[in-house]
Amino acid sequence: MALSEARAASMTRPSPVSPAPSFGALVGGVHLVLPAGVPVVYLTEVAVHPLAAAPARVIGLMQMQGHPVVVLDPSGVTPGGAPALRRHAVLVLGAPGDSGALRVDEPPAPIALGDPLPEAAQPSCVFAAALHDPVADSADPARVWWHFVPARLFEVLASAPQRAS
Amino acid sequence: MTGIGASTSEHRTAMVARAWLIGVALAPPLLVLLFGLLLRASAGGAPGPAAFDLLLIALGVAGALGAVLAMLLSVLFESRALAPVRRIRLTLAELSAGNFDARSGLRGQLAFERMGQDFDALLDDRVSGLERAARDSEELNDSVIEIMQAVGEIATRKDLTVRVPITENVTGAIADALNLLTEETRRVLINVRAVSQNVAEATIAVKGQSDTASKAAAREQREVELAARELAAAASALDAIASRARASNEAAERAVGATAQAMNTAAETVRGAARSRDLIRETEKRIKRLGERSQEIGQVVSIIQGIAERTGILALNASMHAAAAGEAGRSFAVVADEVKRLSESARESTFQIGRLVTAIQTETHDTVIAMNHAIAQVVEISRLADASGQEMRRTQDETEALAADVRDIARTSSDQAKVGVALQERARIIQEASGETARQLSLQANETLRLVDSARALLDEVSVFKVSDS
Numbered sequence: 289m290a291l292s293e294a295r296a297a298s299m300t301r302p303s304p305v306s307p308a309p310s311f312g313a314l315v316g317g318v319h320l321v322l323p324a325g326v327p328v329v330y331l332t333e334v335a336v337h338p339l340a341a342a343p344a345r346v347i348g349l350m351q352m353q354g355h356p357v358v359v360l361d362p363s364g365v366t367p368g369g370a371p372a373l374r375r376h377a378v379l380v381l382g383a384p385g386d387s388g389a390l391r392v393d394e395p396p397a398p399i400a401l402g403d404p405l406p407e408a409a410q411p412s413c414v415f416a417a418a419l420h421d422p423v424a425d426s427a428d429p430a431r432v433w434w435h436f437v438p439a440r441l442f443e444v445l446a447s448a449p450q451r452a453s
Numbered sequence: 454m455t456g457i458g459a460s461t462s463e464h465r466t467a468m469v470a471r472a473w474l475i476g477v478a479l480a481p482p483l484l485v486l487l488f489g490l491l492l493r494a495s496a497g498g499a500p501g502p503a504a505f506d507l508l509l510i511a512l513g514v515a516g517a518l519g520a521v522l523a524m525l526l527s528v529l530f531e532s533r534a535l536a537p538v539r540r541i542r543l544t545l546a547e548l549s550a551g552n553f554d555a556r557s558g559l560r561g562q563l564a565f566e567r568m569g570q571d572f573d574a575l576l577d578d579r580v581s582g583l584e585r586a587a588r589d590s591e592e593l594n595d596s597v598i599e600i601m602q603a604v605g606e607i608a609t610r611k612d613l614t615v616r617v618p619i620t621e622n623v624t625g626a627i628a629d630a631l632n633l634l635t636e637e638t639r640r641v642l643i644n645v646r647a648v649s650q651n652v653a654e655a656t657i658a659v660k661g662q663s664d665t666a667s668k669a670a671a672r673e674q675r676e677v678e679l680a681a682r683e684l685a686a687a688a689s690a691l692d693a694i695a696s697r698a699r700a701s702n703e704a705a706e707r708a709v710g711a712t713a714q715a716m717n718t719a720a721e722t723v724r725g726a727a728r729s730r731d732l733i734r735e736t737e738k739r740i741k742r743l744g745e746r747s748q749e750i751g752q753v754v755s756i757i758q759g760i761a762e763r764t765g766i767l768a769l770n771a772s773m774h775a776a777a778a779g780e781a782g783r784s785f786a787v788v789a790d791e792v793k794r795l796s797e798s799a800r801e802s803t804f805q806i807g808r809l810v811t812a813i814q815t816e817t818h819d820t821v822i823a824m825n826h827a828i829a830q831v832v833e834i835s836r837l838a839d840a841s842g843q844e845m846r847r848t849q850d851e852t853e854a855l856a857a858d859v860r861d862i863a864r865t866s867s868d869q870a871k872v873g874v875a876l877q878e879r880a881r882i883i884q885e886a887s888g889e890t891a892r893q894l895s896l897q898a899n900e901t902l903r904l905v906d907s908a909r910a911l912l913d914e915v916s917v918f919k920v921s922d923s
Contacts, residue, residue: 311773328773330766396769 312433313379313396316362318411321423321433322379322396327387329380330396334359334389336374345414345445348373350389352380359389360445362415381438388442401433402426414448415441478523483516485509537565541572553580589622596624600631612919613639639920646915653908660901667894674887681880688873691866698863705856712849719842726835730828737824744817751810754803761799768793 311322313330322328329352336348336359347361359378378389379396402424410416411434418441425431489509540557547555556576559569603617613635617628771789775782 309772309776311776322773324779325777327777329770330773332762332766395766396773398772 309398310401311396312399314393315379315390316364316413316415317393318362318413318415318419319425319431319433320419321399321401321435323381323435323438326381326438327383328396330377330392331380331389332377332395333375334378336376336378338372338374343446343448345448347376347391350378352387352389353384355385355387357387357389358442359391360442361391362413362441362445363391363393364414364448388438390441399433400426402429405432408432415444418444478519480516483513485512537563537569541565541569544569544572544576548576553583592620592622593624596620596622596628600624600628603628604631607635610919611917613642614919614922639918642915642918643920646912646920649908649912649915653905653912656901656905656908660898660905663894663898663901667891667898670887670891670894674884674891677880677884677887681877681884684873684877684880688870688877691870691873695863695866695870698859698866702856702859702863705852705859709849709852709856712845712852716842716845716849719838719845722838723835723842726831726838730831730835733824733828733831737821737828740817740820740824744814744821747810747813747817751807751814754806754810758800758803758807761796761803764796765793765800768796 310324311328312319313322314320331350331352334350336350338348339346342348345360345362345364347359349356350359351357357380359376376391377395379392380387380389382388405422405424408422411419415436418436419434421435423433423435425433489505537557537559540559544555544557553576556573557569558573559566561567599618599620603615607613607615616635617631619625619628619632768789771792772786775786775789778785
């Protein structure tokens with residue numbers, strides 16, 4: 289599509305009025321449904337300062353609106369206690385001053401949830417204990433979305449052992 | 454008057470003359486006497502001295518006596534002198550009759566007697582001389598006869614070995630001279646025979662040489678004729694060469710002109726290539742600047758893209774906030790969606806711009822490469838044009854040198870053609886001279902043939918003479 293056409297399309301497209309969608313994100317290889325009523329901010333290229341002697345899934349601290357925010361990596365890919373500052377895409381959950389951040393694999397996106405899948409198998413991840421109420425994806429039947437509670441997820445991750453290498 | 458009669462007459466005449474001489478001898482004293490007498494009578498009868506008269510008388514008497522004496526002496530002398538004369542006259546008469554033994558027989562001391570004695574002696578001498586002359590004449594006749602016989606034998610037998618007998622008389626010298634002449638003639642004839650032989654041989658040799666020379670002259674004439682034709686052909690060829698050389702010169706001059714024009718074209722091509730190179734370099738600079746500008750555009754696009762992404766993230770967050778707000782955030786969700794669409798549109802537009810900028814940069818890069826290649830091509834063209842210009846310059850120089858050489862060839866060929874014409878004329882003259890030489894040699898051959906015949910005839914003629922005993 290040409291630039292002029294894209295611009296014209298954006299200017300002439302009517303604004304659809306639809307109910308508030310749900311948002312989901314891929315975190316540590318698991319599709320999570322972002323909890324409703326919890327402030328969520330997606331940030332890219334966030335400077336994460338490493339913390340010495342931090343837990344295994346804690347990759348450092350970031351700053352948001354003057355408040356330090358702990359950044360956790362559910363996937364465990366980022367080694368803890370890294371000596372240098374790194375930049376990551378994170379998802380901040382919670383109000384400022386009472387929030388935590390998760391390193392995400394993909395940016396969050398609106399999702400269309402389907403029927404609940406109570407029989408869905410529990411994913412084999414360190415934070416599986418923090419997951420509940422699996423829901424099908426109306427667009428992709430093979431995909432399963434999991435609900436979670438941020439404080440519980442942070443707790444499980446903070447207590448999770450070092451991933452076996 | 455001859456003989457004794459004449460002598461007697463002469464004697465009488467002498468006697469008369471002698472008498473007159475006496476008279477003449479007496480005449481002066483008489484004249485002196487008469488002169489004295491006359492001189493005295495003229496003096497008037499005057500008396501003179503007696504001595505003088507006496508002298509005159511004496512002189513007259515003496516004169517008369519002398520005359521008488523003279524007459525007497527004359528008669529005496531005549532009687533005594535005439536006898537020997539008569540004797541001599543008789544002797545002479547006998548001699549005239551053929552008696553050569555007749556003599557006067559006079560003796561004495563008188564003049565006529567001594568004259569008679571001398572006359573007798575003279576007769577004796579003459580008679581003996583006549584006898585000796587007769588003997589000499591006889592011997593001379595014999596010698597002449599012998600000489601005549603020898604000469605006749607030489608003339609008859611052609612024998613030059615015959616010698617004339619040499620005598621003691623005067624013919625001995627003649628015989629000796631004849632022998633010498635014969636010997637000399639024999640020697641000359643021997644030489645003549647040898648010379649004739651040599652002449653014959655030499656003439657035969659000359660005849661052979663003349664024939665050879667005639668053949669050589671004929672061959673020379675043919676060769677000269679051939680040379681004349683070849684010279685004519687050479688002159689014609691030289692004329693053709695000169696004509697072609699002139700045509701080549703004109704072609705070379707046209708080539709020089711064309712080369713000069715081509716050099717100008719090459720130089721103009723070099724200058725045009727240089728201008729093209731400068732223009733391409735300027736265009737390359739402009740395109741590079743355009744590339745730099747496109748990079749700047751890319752940077753701006755990147756910034757816009759970043760803004761769009763951040764706007765998208767902002768829209769995402771707004772949407773998530775709206776969703777978290779529930780019903781209260783519905784209208785905000787609409788704005789968030791619009792912002793999201795704007796951000797997506799902006800991202801898509803920036804993506805398109807980025808692709809265009811990338812395409813521009815790629816094409817700019819390709820264009821720069823192509824222009825560098827074009828510059829290299831232009832530089833190569835310029836170098837080739839410059840090289841071709843230099844080659845053309847060398848070609849022009851070579852062509853000019855060639856034209857100069859061709860002009861020289863034309864001039865030389867023209868000169869050579871003139872020389873060829875002159876040589877042709879000279880060849881014609883030589884041909885005529887050769888023809889004349891051949892004719893003269895033919896005549897010489899004929900003359901030589903005649904000379905051979907003459908030499909042989911001379912040899913035959915000389916061979917008639919016997920010049921040796923063998």
